[in-house]
Amino acid sequence: MPSTSPADPPPEAVAPLMRGIAVLRALTDADARLSLSELERATGLARATVDRVAATLARMGYVRLDGRDAALAPRLMELGNAYLAAIRLPGLLGPHADALADELDESVSLAVGDGDGIRFIHQATRRRAMSLTFRIGDLLPAERTGPGPLFAAEWTAREWTRWRERRAADPEDRGFPAVPPRHREAEAGFEERVAQAREQGWALDDQLIEPGLVAVTVPVRAADGPVACALSVVSHTSRHSASSLRDAALPRLRAAVGAMEQALREAPPPDPGARPDALAAWTGASKQELGRDFIESLARGLTVPTAFGEGRDALTLSAVAEATGLARATARRALITLEHLGYVTAHERTFRLTPRVLGLGYPPLSRTTLSAIAAPHLAELATRVHDSASLAVLDGDDIRYTARVATSRIMSVNITVGTRFPAYATSMGRVMLAGLPGEERRERVARAELRALTPYTVTDRGELAAVLDGVAASGHALVDEELEEGLRSIAVPVRDRAGTVVAAANVAMHSVRRSAEECVAEVLPELRAAADRIEADLAVVGRFARVPVE
Numbered sequence: 001m002p003s004t005s006p007a008d009p010p011p012e013a014v015a016p017l018m019r020g021i022a023v024l025r026a027l028t029d030a031d032a033r034l035s036l037s038e039l040e041r042a043t044g045l046a047r048a049t050v051d052r053v054a055a056t057l058a059r060m061g062y063v064r065l066d067g068r069d070a071a072l073a074p075r076l077m078e079l080g081n082a083y084l085a086a087i088r089l090p091g092l093l094g095p096h097a098d099a100l101a102d103e104l105d106e107s108v109s110l111a112v113g114d115g116d117g118i119r120f121i122h123q124a125t126r127r128r129a130m131s132l133t134f135r136i137g138d139l140l141p142a143e144r145t146g147p148g149p150l151f152a153a154e155w156t157a158r159e160w161t162r163w164r165e166r167r168a169a170d171p172e173d174r175g176f177p178a179v180p181p182r183h184r185e186a187e188a189g190f191e192e193r194v195a196q197a198r199e200q201g202w203a204l205d206d207q208l209i210e211p212g213l214v215a216v217t218v219p220v221r222a223a224d225g226p227v228a229c230a231l232s233v234v235s236h237t238s239r240h241s242a243s244s245l246r247d248a249a250l251p252r253l254r255a256a257v258g259a260m261e262q263a264l265r266e267a268p269p270p271d272p273g274a275r276p277d278a279l280a281a282w283t284g285a286s287k288q289e290l291g292r293d294f295i296e297s298l299a300r301g302l303t304v305p306t307a308f309g310e311g312r313d314a315l316t317l318s319a320v321a322e323a324t325g326l327a328r329a330t331a332r333r334a335l336i337t338l339e340h341l342g343y344v345t346a347h348e349r350t351f352r353l354t355p356r357v358l359g360l361g362y363p364p365l366s367r368t369t370l371s372a373i374a375a376p377h378l379a380e381l382a383t384r385v386h387d388s389a390s391l392a393v394l395d396g397d398d399i400r401y402t403a404r405v406a407t408s409r410i411m412s413v414n415i416t417v418g419t420r421f422p423a424y425a426t427s428m429g430r431v432m433l434a435g436l437p438g439e440e441r442r443e444r445v446a447r448a449e450l451r452a453l454t455p456y457t458v459t460d461r462g463e464l465a466a467v468l469d470g471v472a473a474s475g476h477a478l479v480d481e482e483l484e485e486g487l488r489s490i491a492v493p494v495r496d497r498a499g500t501v502v503a504a505a506n507v508a509m510h511s512v513r514r515s516a517e518e519c520v521a522e523v524l525p526e527l528r529a530a531a532d533r534i535e536a537d538l539a540v541v542g543r544f545a546r547v548p549v550e
Contacts, residue, residue: 013337016053017301019045021341023053024062024076024360029177032072032364039070055293060302062361064376072361074373074537077545079305080137080362083353084544086313087112089229090122092267093220093260094544097231098124100256104249107234109134110220113151113227114355115342116142116163117176121229121358122544136545137362138178143167143190146205146217147230149197152190154227178363180210202250205232206242214242218253223265231257270311300326301334305343305357314350366545370503371403371417373537373547374494378405378505381530385523387509389530390415391494393502393549394432397448399423402503402550415508421483424448424464425457427491428504430477434468435493435501441468457482476524478516486511490519492531497539502549505531 009018026042027034034042040050054070057063061075084090093110101108101124110122117139134140142148142163155163166175173182197203205215215234222228233249240248290296307315307323315323321331335351338344342356371391378389382405391403398420406415423429424445433441442465450459458464471477478490491506507523514522541547 009340010336012333013340014297014301014333016295016298017334017337018341019043019049020053020057020295020298020302021343021360023050023057023070024072027063027070027072028359028361028364032361033069035069037068052293052295053298055291056295056298059290059294060299062302072365074365074368074541076361077365077540077543079302079360080358081540081543082305082308083355083357084121085309086353087121088267088270088310088313090544091310092263093229093231094122094124096256096260096263097122100124100231100233100252101126104233104252106239106245106249109232109234111145111147111230111232112355113142113147114139116152116159116166118142118145118147118151118230119355119358121355134178135363136366137358139176139359140179140209141173141176143193144173144179144182144205144208146203146215146232149190149194149203150217150219150227150230152194153198202246202253204242204246207237212237214240214245216242216246216249216253218250218257220257220260220264223261228264231260270313297330300324300330301337304331304334304338305353308353314347314352316349317351320351365541368541368545368547369402370494370538370547370549373541374403374503374505374534375405377530377533377537378403381405381505381507381526382407384526385507387507387513387523388415389505389507389527390428391503391505391534392426392428392432393504394423394429395420397423397444399426399429399432399504400550422448422451422453424450425453425479425483427477427479427489427508428506430468430471430479431475431491431493431504432501434471434477435495441465453483454481454485456480456485476520476528478519480516481511488514488516488519490523490527492524492527494531494534494538496535496547497542502538505534 022043036050040047058065064071064073097108097110107125109120111118111120119139120134120136142152203217215232217230217232219227220229220231235245303324307320317332321328339346344351374391382389388406390401392399392401401417401419404417445461445465452459476492480488488511489506489508491504493501494503494505496502507527
C-alpha cells in the first residue's frame with residue numbers, strides 16, 4: 001500500500017472537492033478572475049472538468065460565469081466568514097484596532113499564524129497616496145513580517161524544519177502571491193529576530209516586505225497564555241523610520257493590547273445553540289433541477305466549512321453532519337479531504353477550521369465595493385424589465401450614481417456613473433432620505449433648496465415631508481416627471497447588515513413605456529428581488545470587511 005503524504009491524498013479523499021478547491025485557489029491567486037482556458041492551464045485539470053467544476057461553483061453562488069470567464073462571487077466569503085466567526089477575534093478586537101488606527105493616524109492590522117506564514121484577519125487602513133495594500137486573508141511569509149517572529153517564538157522543531165524546507169524549495173516566495181518577489185535575504189537573521197522578539201515581547205519589520213514599508217508588532221495573548229494574534233502598526237519611511245515608529249507607537253500598542261487581552265478574558269461565552277443560517281439551497285433540489293454538470297460531492301464538501309461559526313469553533317463529526325444536512329459518511333469524507341488540504345485540523349473527536357480557509361477567495365473579495373456587488377444584479381434586472389437599472393448613494397443633498405446598466409433603445413435614459421441629481425426630486429433620493437432617522441430627515445427637508453425642475457416637481461416642504469413619510473411606510477418611491485419631463489422611475493432602498501440604508505436601486509424609463517400603476521405592478525417586484533440579492537451579497541462581504549459604498 002502506498003504511503004499517505006501531503007502529495008498523496010488518503011483513500012477516502014473526495015477528488016471533486018480537491019479539484020474545486022484548486023479552481024478557487026487559482027482564481028484567488030489571479031485576483032478573482034480567469035478565463036476557463038486560463039483555469040485549465042493554472043490547475044492542470046482537463047477542460048471538461050474545469051467546465052463542470054465552474055458550473056457547480058456557479059450554481060452554488062461561489063463563482064459567476066461571464067461568457068468564457070469565471071469570476072469569484074461574494075457569497076464565497078461565507079467560507080472565510082465561518083472561520084473568522086469561529087475564532088471571534090475580529091469581532092472582539094477589531095474595534096480596538098480601529099480606535100488605535102484613528103489615534104495614531106496609521107494603518108493597523110491583526111494577523112494570525114498560518115503554518116510558516118501569517119494571515120491578516122482585520123485591517124484598519126489610512127487613505128493615503130502611499131497606503132497599505134494587504135487584504136484580509138492575504139498570506140505572507142513569516143520571516144518578512146513583524147508578526148512572524150512572534151508566532152515563530154512558539155514553533156516546534158518540526159515547524160522550524162518545515163520553514164527551512166519551504167525556504168529551500170521557494171527561495172523567491174513565489175508561493176506568496178500577495179508579496180513582491182524577495183528583494184533581499186530576509187530569512188538571514190530570522191532566528192535571531194525570533195530570539196529578540198521572544199525576549200523583548202515585540203518585533204520590528206524594517207522594510208522586509210518591500211522598501212519603504214515599516215511596522216512594529218506586539219502579540220495579543222489568549223486567556224490561557226499562547227499568542228492568539230498579533231497587532232501591528234504599519235507606516236511608510238516617508239512618515240517614520242523603523243526606530244521612530246517603534247518609539248511613537250509601541251507605548252500605545254501595548255496599551256491597546258492590554259485592552260484587547262481584557263476583552264478576550266471578559267468576553268461572554270458564545271451561544272452554544274448557534275447554528276448556520278440555513279442549509280444550502282441546492283441540498284433540497286433534484287438532480288434534474290441541478291443539471292447534469294452539477295457535481296454534488298464538490299458542493300457537499302464545500303458546505304462543510306459553513307457548519308462552523310461563532311459558538312461552533314470545534315465540532316464533532318455528528319455536529320457537522322447535523323448542521324449541514326449531510327450523511328455522516330459524506331461529512332466524514334469531506335472532513336478528511338479538508339484536513340488533508342490543510343483547511344481543517346482534527347484533535348481527538350473534534351474538528352476546527354484553519355486560517356487557510358481565508359485563502360479561498362477572501363483577499364480579492366474583501367476589497368469589493370458596493371457598486372461591484374450590485375453590478376451583476378443590476379444587469380440581470382435590466383435584462384428582465386428591459387429598462388435601465390442603477391445604483392446611487394446619498395452625497396450631501398444630491399444623489400450620485402455609482403453603478404448603472406443601460407438598455408439598448410433608440411430612446412433611453414442617458415445617465416452615467418458619477419452623475420449627480422438633487423435628492424428631493426429623484427426616486428433614489430427619496431428612498432434614501434426616507435431611510436434617515438426622523439430628525440435628520442426633517443433637517444434635510446428644511447435646508448434643501450426645492451427648485452421646480454419641471455411643472456410636476458414637489459417644491460412645498462410640507463408636501464415633500466408627507467411624500468417621504470409615505471415612502472418610508474411603503475418601502476419604495478415612484479417619481480413621475482419631477483426630475484425631467486417624460487422620465488419616470490421607481491426605487492427601493494439597499495440596506496447593510498445593520499439595516500441602515502446605504503444606497504438605493506432604481507429602474508428608469510420613458511413615461512410612455514409604462515404607466516405608474518404598471519411600474520408598481522410589474523417592475524417593483526423585480527426591483528425588490530434584485531435589491532434583496534444585492535443586500536444578501538453585501539451582508540456576506542460586510543460581515544468582517546468594510547465595503548466602500550462610493
